[in-house]
Amino acid sequence: MAAVLSVLETDLMAYRRTWRASVLSSFVLPTLFVLGFGLSVGSFVDRGGQLGPVHYLDFIVPGMLASTALQVAFGESSFPVFSKFEWIRTYHAMVATPLRVVDILGGDLLFLLLRLLTTTVVFLAVTSAFHAVHSWWAIAVLPVAGLLGIAVAAPIFAFAARVDQDGYFPMLMRFVVIPMSLFAGVFFPIDRLPEVLRWLAYISPLWHAVVLCRAATLPGFGVSVLTAVGHLAYLAAWAGAGFWLALRAFRRRLVI
Amino acid sequence: MSPFRRPRPAPDQVTGPVGATGGAQAPDAPMIHARGLVKRFGDFTAVNGIDVDVARGESFGFLGPNGAGKSSTMRMIGCVSQPTGGVLRILGMDPRRQGTGIRARLGVCPQQDSLDPELSVKENLVSYARFFGIPRRVAKAKADELLEFVQLTERADSKVEPLSGGMKRRLTIARALVNDPDIVLLDEPTTGLDPQARHLVWERLFRLKQQGVTLVLTTHYMDEAEQLCDRLVVMDGGKIVAEDSPRALIERYSTREVVELRFGAASLEDMAGKLAGLGERIEVLPDRILLYAFDGDEAAEAVTGRGLTPSGTLVRRSTLEDVFLHLTGRTLVD
Ligand SMILES: Nc1ncnc2c1ncn2[C@@H]1O[C@H](COP(=O)(O)OP(=O)(O)O)[C@@H](O)[C@H]1O
Ligand SMILES: [Mg+2]
Numbered sequence A: 001m002a003a004v005l006s007v008l009e010t011d012l013m014a015y016r017r018t019w020r021a022s023v024l025s026s027f028v029l030p031t032l033f034v035l036g037f038g039l040s041v042g043s044f045v046d047r048g049g050q051l052g053p054v055h056y057l058d059f060i061v062p063g064m065l066a067s068t069a070l071q072v073a074f075g076e077s078s079f080p081v082f083s084k085f086e087w088i089r090t091y092h093a094m095v096a097t098p099l100r101v102v103d104i105l106g107g108d109l110l111f112l113l114l115r116l117l118t119t120t121v122v123f124l125a126v127t128s129a130f131h132a133v134h135s136w137w138a139i140a141v142l143p144v145a146g147l148l149g150i151a152v153a154a155p156i157f158a159f160a161a162r163v164d165q166d167g168y169f170p171m172l173m174r175f176v177v178i179p180m181s182l183f184a185g186v187f188f189p190i191d192r193l194p195e196v197l198r199w200l201a202y203i204s205p206l207w208h209a210v211v212l213c214r215a216a217t218l219p220g221f222g223v224s225v226l227t228a229v230g231h232l233a234y235l236a237a238w239a240g241a242g243f244w245l246a247l248r249a250f251r252r253r254l255v256i
Numbered sequence B: 001m002s003p004f005r006r007p008r009p010a011p012d013q014v015t016g017p018v019g020a021t022g023g024a025q026a027p028d029a030p031m032i033h034a035r036g037l038v039k040r041f042g043d044f045t046a047v048n049g050i051d052v053d054v055a056r057g058e059s060f061g062f063l064g065p066n067g068a069g070k071s072s073t074m075r076m077i078g079c080v081s082q083p084t085g086g087v088l089r090i091l092g093m094d095p096r097r098q099g100t101g102i103r104a105r106l107g108v109c110p111q112q113d114s115l116d117p118e119l120s121v122k123e124n125l126v127s128y129a130r131f132f133g134i135p136r137r138v139a140k141a142k143a144d145e146l147l148e149f150v151q152l153t154e155r156a157d158s159k160v161e162p163l164s165g166g167m168k169r170r171l172t173i174a175r176a177l178v179n180d181p182d183i184v185l186l187d188e189p190t191t192g193l194d195p196q197a198r199h200l201v202w203e204r205l206f207r208l209k210q211q212g213v214t215l216v217l218t219t220h221y222m223d224e225a226e227q228l229c230d231r232l233v234v235m236d237g238g239k240i241v242a243e244d245s246p247r248a249l250i251e252r253y254s255t256r257e258v259v260e261l262r263f264g265a266a267s268l269e270d271m272a273g274k275l276a277g278l279g280e281r282i283e284v285l286p287d288r289i290l291l292y293a294f295d296g297d298e299a300a301e302a303v304t305g306r307g308l309t310p311s312g313t314l315v316r317r318s319t320l321e322d323v324f325l326h327l328t329g330r331t332l333v334d
Helices: A002-015 A019-048 A056-077 A079-086 A090-095 A101-129 A136-162 A168-183 A195-203 A205-217 A225-254 B070-077 B095-103 B121-131 B136-149 B165-176 B195-210 B222-228 B246-253 B268-275 B296-305 B320-328
Strands: B032-041 B044-054 B059-063 B085-090 B106-109 B183-187 B214-219 B231-236 B239-244 B257-262 B281-284 B289-293 B312-317
Touching: A002 A101, A002 B121, A019 A056, A019 A101, A056 A079, A056 A101, A056 A136, A056 A168, A056 A205, A079 A090, A079 A136, A090 A101, A090 A225, A101 A136, A101 A225, A136 A168, A136 A205, A136 A225, A168 A195, A195 A205, A205 A225, B032 B070, B044 B070, B044 B085, B044 B231, B044 B239, B059 B070, B059 B222, B070 B085, B070 B183, B070 B214, B085 B095, B106 B165, B121 B136, B121 B165, B136 B165, B165 B183, B165 B195, B195 B214, B195 B222, B214 B222, B222 B320, B231 B246, B231 B320, B239 B246, B239 B320, B246 B320, B257 B296, B268 B281, B268 B289, B281 B320, B289 B296, B289 B320, B296 B312
Parallel strands: B059 B214, B059 B231, B106 B183, B183 B214
Antiparallel strands: B032 B044, B032 B085, B231 B239, B257 B289, B257 B312, B281 B289
16 A cells, blocks of 8 residues: 555655646636536526426536546546656656556556545535535535546556557547537436437446436435446446556556 | 665565565575576567576676667566566566565666656655655655765756756666665666766766675676676677676687778778788778787788788777677677
8 A cells, every 4th residue: 555655645746736727727617617508508598498497507517527527537547647658658667666567557546536536526616606506415426526537547547558659549539538528418418319329328437427416416316326326336347447457558568 | 975875784684665575595696697588579589598697796787789688688687577488586586476575676777768757856766765665754865865976966856857868867877776776777877878978977887886786787888888897798689699707708709909990992801801811800890990919009010011001090909899799790889
């Protein structure tokens, strides 16, 4: 564990230089979401009455929260990981020490977890200030956002360890992350989607997290305990499989 | 001031601060012991059955051209690459099972820089020391000490990026010393540096050597090998072609002196024919002829005595470059 923490410590040492900008943007983004989507787009949607008595702002806040976790996970697992193999080579420096590959991976994922949790706390604080959070259950979005982030980041860690050039990441963004954000129930309920797209939403980790977050912040969208456990288990499966893939990919890349 | 605590405790009392503990080892046992060591990448054999023994306090070199298999060997010794075949023991331990324990007692300066540009110069050392489980306060003191040793104290809070190539190398060497390693592995420590920066690095490494640190280095510069190595192996195509001290290798495989002859546009093959019988041996290079003799001046006179008029004549002492040329028929640096 000390070994894992020493890796986390290095990540935090580096983060000390950029944390102000990073925390500021985690305040600015949810504010913009609330103003842009919630209030302006929301006023049209609410007039249309599509969501019944539910305000559009209240509807999309839990979705945006999950999708922000997805963005943070992508941001911390694509270029930075690739760079540590290919450009700045710090992973290569690390495996020459007593650290094991699993310590390195564990430390970086732990750092990501901290980033996810702080971003989510700020998101909750900002949106609460706009009265878009309606239950103390909202605290439950913290573990959900953390789990979603790892579920998404771990496979991207594996991907970043396998590719030989950074050109794949913009494609991953365009063809996976953005479509997932659009069609996984963040902006509108997926029962409006054609069958095929709905299945894509079911497969994506994001949809499961959105359902859980919405259940936590919005009375009336609650789910049974069994359903909640099912969604959590699905996310945990992604995280577990992703970790296993990442471990294999890291070993292949570093210990040759 | 020395950043190193010597003499060290017996190896079997040293425990890696993170992970596995070291195995017991007799005091005179080799620090590194390899027999028939092989590394293959697919069908390609990069290291083809080499035997190596490195003793405590020794400064040992792998000399060879690009692609000889030096880095592949160093990576196996550094326990970041699994041997494909043969026996390898580091500090009496088995790299296949005790990699963590071995790495805790090595210092590695890799061929390619791997400093963290997101950290300051000093933070690079502190962060690296933490990977060895060294307490934060001790790590900071150690970092100060090592920055002093590699003459980077003034740059402690600077970022890494603006440092010159030579400074980055010295910082990497300092980083390799944070854990008071039993063996320091240096893969081409001065490749790509200008002569002045190179001399600064050599001076630091020489200081380490004097302090009794076991150094293992690779190089394709014969002057580096001559300056730093007590003993070296000449590697070519994954094999060891000779092994001894630099001086003994030169005595065995070359003459005391060499005459370098240039003949403008004339055909060097023809000239070599006309030189036959002079000196002990003749090598024809693309741009000059090397005439090997005990007494270079005497041999140079004999050349003009035959009525030949070289456009350039240089008498010098034999070097490891000549040894390599003799053993492989090729030059070290291309
Ligand atoms: N990971 C690898 N995969 C395939 N071939 C490799 C790999 N690493 C090194 N080689 C090959 O092995 C040979 C020896 O390389 P290396 O040990 O780096 O030599 P040196 O350090 O002496 O220049 C080279 O031909 C190189 O191309
Ligand atoms: Mg090399």
